[in-house]
Amino acid sequence: MAEILLYGAASSASYALMAVGFTLVFGVARVLNLAHGAFYACGAYAMYGFCAAFGAAPAIAVLAAIAVLAAVGAIVNRFFVEPLRARPMAVLMSTLALSIVAEQTLLITFGSQSRNIPLILDGPVSLLGVRIGAQGLLLIAVAIVVIGALWLFLHKAKLGKAIYATSQDPVGAQLVGIRTSTVFAVVFAVSAAMAALSAAIVGPMQTVSPEMGLMPMIKAFSVVIVGGLGSIGGSIAAALLLGYSETIVSYLVSTEWAQIVSLVAVFVTLVVRPSGLFGK
Amino acid sequence: MQKTRIKLAIGVFAALSSSVALAQTSDKPVKIGIATAIQLDRGKDTVSAAQMAADEINAAGGLAGRKIELVVADEGKTTNEGVGAINKLISEKVDVVVGGYNSGITLAQLPHLSRAKTIYLGVGASAPAIQDMVEKNYAAYKYIFRVNPLSSIDISKSIGDFIVGKVYGERGFKKVAIVAENAKWARDMIEPAAEIAKAAGVEIVFEEYFDPATPDFAPLFSKVAKSGAQYMIPMLAATPSDLFVKQWYDMAVPVEMGGVDTGSLDADFFQRIGGKSLSETAINYITRAPLTAKTIPWWDEFVSRFGREPQFTAPGAYDAVHVYADAVKRAGSFASDAVVSALENTRHTGVRGTITFDKRHDLVAGPGLVNALWIQWQEGGRRVVIWPKDLATGPMISAPWLKKP
Numbered sequence: 171m172a173e174i175l176l177y178g179a180a181s182s183a184s185y186a187l188m189a190v191g192f193t194l195v196f197g198v199a200r201v202l203n204l205a206h207g208a209f210y211a212c213g214a215y216a217m218y219g220f221c222a223a224f225g226a227a228p229a230i231a232v233l234a235a236i237a238v239l240a241a242v243g244a245i246v247n248r249f250f251v252e253p254l255r256a257r258p259m260a261v262l263m264s265t266l267a268l269s270i271v272a273e274q275t276l277l278i279t280f281g282s283q284s285r286n287i288p289l290i291l292d293g294p295v296s297l298l299g300v301r302i303g304a305q306g307l308l309l310i311a312v313a314i315v316v317i318g319a320l321w322l323f324l325h326k327a328k329l330g331k332a333i334y335a336t337s338q339d340p341v342g343a344q345l346v347g348i349r350t351s352t353v354f355a356v357v358f359a360v361s362a363a364m365a366a367l368s369a370a371i372v373g374p375m376q377t378v379s380p381e382m383g384l385m386p387m388i389k390a391f392s393v394v395i396v397g398g399l400g401s402i403g404g405s406i407a408a409a410l411l412l413g414y415s416e417t418i419v420s421y422l423v424s425t426e427w428a429q430i431v432s433l434v435a436v437f438v439t440l441v442v443r444p445s446g447l448f449g450k
Numbered sequence: 451m452q453k454t455r456i457k458l459a460i461g462v463f464a465a466l467s468s469s470v471a472l473a474q475t476s477d478k479p480v481k482i483g484i485a486t487a488i489q490l491d492r493g494k495d496t497v498s499a500a501q502m503a504a505d506e507i508n509a510a511g512g513l514a515g516r517k518i519e520l521v522v523a524d525e526g527k528t529t530n531e532g533v534g535a536i537n538k539l540i541s542e543k544v545d546v547v548v549g550g551y552n553s554g555i556t557l558a559q560l561p562h563l564s565r566a567k568t569i570y571l572g573v574g575a576s577a578p579a580i581q582d583m584v585e586k587n588y589a590a591y592k593y594i595f596r597v598n599p600l601s602s603i604d605i606s607k608s609i610g611d612f613i614v615g616k617v618y619g620e621r622g623f624k625k626v627a628i629v630a631e632n633a634k635w636a637r638d639m640i641e642p643a644a645e646i647a648k649a650a651g652v653e654i655v656f657e658e659y660f661d662p663a664t665p666d667f668a669p670l671f672s673k674v675a676k677s678g679a680q681y682m683i684p685m686l687a688a689t690p691s692d693l694f695v696k697q698w699y700d701m702a703v704p705v706e707m708g709g710v711d712t713g714s715l716d717a718d719f720f721q722r723i724g725g726k727s728l729s730e731t732a733i734n735y736i737t738r739a740p741l742t743a744k745t746i747p748w749w750d751e752f753v754s755r756f757g758r759e760p761q762f763t764a765p766g767a768y769d770a771v772h773v774y775a776d777a778v779k780r781a782g783s784f785a786s787d788a789v790v791s792a793l794e795n796t797r798h799t800g801v802r803g804t805i806t807f808d809k810r811h812d813l814v815a816g817p818g819l820v821n822a823l824w825i826q827w828q829e830g831g832r833r834v835v836i837w838p839k840d841l842a843t844g845p846m847i848s849a850p851w852l853k854k855p
Contacts, residue, residue, distance in 0.1 A: 173668075174669075174673050176668070177668045177669050177672070179667070180668070222542065242604050260846045276639070277489075281489070282489050282490060282693045283490075283491065283716070283718070283722065284690065284722065284723045285722070286692070286696075286722055286723050288724065289700070292700075293700075293702075294700065294701050294702040294851075300672070301672070301675070301701055301702065301703075302701065303668075303697070303700040303701055305700065306668070311525045323732065370628055375693075375696065375697065375700065376665055376690070376692075376693045376696070376697075377690045377692040377696070379690070385663060385665060417669055420664075420666075420669035420670065421669040421672070421673065423782055424658055424660070425658060425659075425660035425661065425664055425667075425669065426658070426659050426660050426661055428660075428661065428664065428669075429661045429664060
């Protein structure tokens with residue numbers, strides 16, 4: 171059981187970091203950003219670049235990658251989303267095109283071979299009698315801290331409250347003096363930064379390649395559909411649900427069936443409760 | 451007397467015609483088509499190694515006086531791209547096609563090669579189904595030969611031999627785990643190997659197939675460790691090897707590992723994953739070892755010329771060009787049917803061993819011929835042959851977190 175507890179927490183943490191950023195954009199800006207997986211891949215390559223080209227320590231490289239992707243997120247919003255905001259389908263296509271361009275750019279720049287980025291915390295750890303990589307424990311801790319901090323920011327900070335107000339009613343927010351264009355830019359920057367953070371911690375445990383954003387994007391989408399589009403709480407609950415379900419199936423049934431869990435969850439959700447667990 | 455003169459004249463004419471046939475096109479180059487995925491290292495190395503062989507032949511006066519020229523077509527990662535590449539080479543009227551790295555793509559290409567009666571020397575795909583085509587319809591598919599790698603039937607036998615001879619015989623590991631991606635090739639290869647192992651007294655204590663898209667192997671490794679297995683045989687092709695091997699190392703899974711891992715065939719694999727393949731053993735076909743008198747000089751020349759160590763497709767492509775050239779010389783003709791007959795009688799010592807073909811036009815494995823090599827990553831990224839015994843270049847080591855043998 172301890173294995174399921176720890177491995178399930180690590181899977182859930184990686185899903186939550188990706189899904190919360192994705193759902194935040196939808197919840198506030200009301201657009202589906204299909205470039206979220208590209209943010210993830212670019213975050214991993216940014217970290218690779220800082221480590222390989224500048225010899226940066228992994229912890230410093232993570233922070234640098236987050237900063238770069240936050241800026242990229244704001245730029246994407248300004249040039250690829252903002253002009254098309256009135257047409258959600260156009261935003262969908264624009265961000266999809268952007269993700270393809272990003273993948274091809276990474277392919278041309280770095281080649282198809284996968285790359286290695288160093289772990290922030292190296293070595294195995296034995297906890298509750300379970301052998302787990304130290305980076306896996308770091309992932310769990312970072313997800314709890316970052317998502318907790320985001321929650322506090324949205325509910326306590328002035329800018330956070332502005333974001334929250336915009337998510338409730340963008341027109342009303344504008345009427346009380348909130349600059350919604352700034353809010354949207356901040357939301358995109360936070361979303362991209364969270365994708366980069368996820369990639370910088372998960373990437374060293376997995377592999378860094380140009381197409382690496384696709385699967386996390388599909389998982390994030392699955393989590394958001396199950397949790398309810400736009401609901402941060404729903405995404406956290408769904409990330410835990412899918413992360414633990416996959417681990418339980420892997421551990422008690424077979425690894426062969428684990429990847430089907432999220433697809434079944436999406437199907438059941440769409441049939442039984444199309445708005446998701448916490449959707450309106 | 452008159453009749454004798456006529457016969458003599460006919461004889462002289464026939465002899466002259468034969469030599470003119472090879473010589474009359476001496477101004478035209480011999481076109482060797484290369485069909486491979488040129489974005490991948492194994493594709494790049496196919497081209498580089500074929501160019502090495504072509505340059506050697508050209509420096510020695512060419513093939514029947516004609517220079518060899520390579521025509522490269524990118525067969526990409528899909529069957530559509532693969533068929534497109536073959537059709538491009540056929541339209542360029544190449545004399546032979548060398549290439550391949552993916553069995554699915556190669557199988558899709560075969561009917562097109564057959565229709566064009568173009569000789570194909572495969573250097574990267576191992577599915578028995580490719581040579582099944584020759585067996586089932588010789589007239590149509592006699593142009594298809596596999597120069598490299600060994601067929602998966604031979605690889606399966608080699609896995610069984612490794613488990614019995616090295617893992618159990620020398621290391622004394624009786625309990626073995628099998629973890630394979632859920633694919634037909636993997637089941638076809640590992641199931642007969644497991645039967646060989648069981649017959650010799652090895653216990654298969656854990657066996658599981660997984661989705662190649664699995665991002666987290668922690669639960670699987672945990673189950674392997676709990677099974678009591680002493681050695682784990684992975685079967686990886688579509689699974690990202692980097693991810694699998696890194697997680698095995700980062701978790702310090704208390705089970706040694708060696709099997710089929712296509713990622714581990716890459717020369718830069720050790721460096722690419724930060725040295726975490728240390729002690730992993732994978733079946734391979736080439737390393738810098740005295741397999742034949744040609745191996746080490748060829749390896750050094752390749753590294754010196756291209757600045758990288760060759761992938762498993764490289765020796766195949768290099769040997770394939772020489773095998774074709776030898777066959778043309780023996781046939782005295784570039785005509786496909788004549789060259790096929792000569793190829794069937796090939797006995798060529800290449801960089802991996804002696805190349806001969808069976809009735810299915812498949813590369814024959816065995817002592818003195820070409821063998822699968824069990825190569826272990828050791829300190830500094832050195833690749834050491836640990837099996838077969840007669841080709842071993844060093845002792846087997848254990849993972850750093852496990853006791854040494």
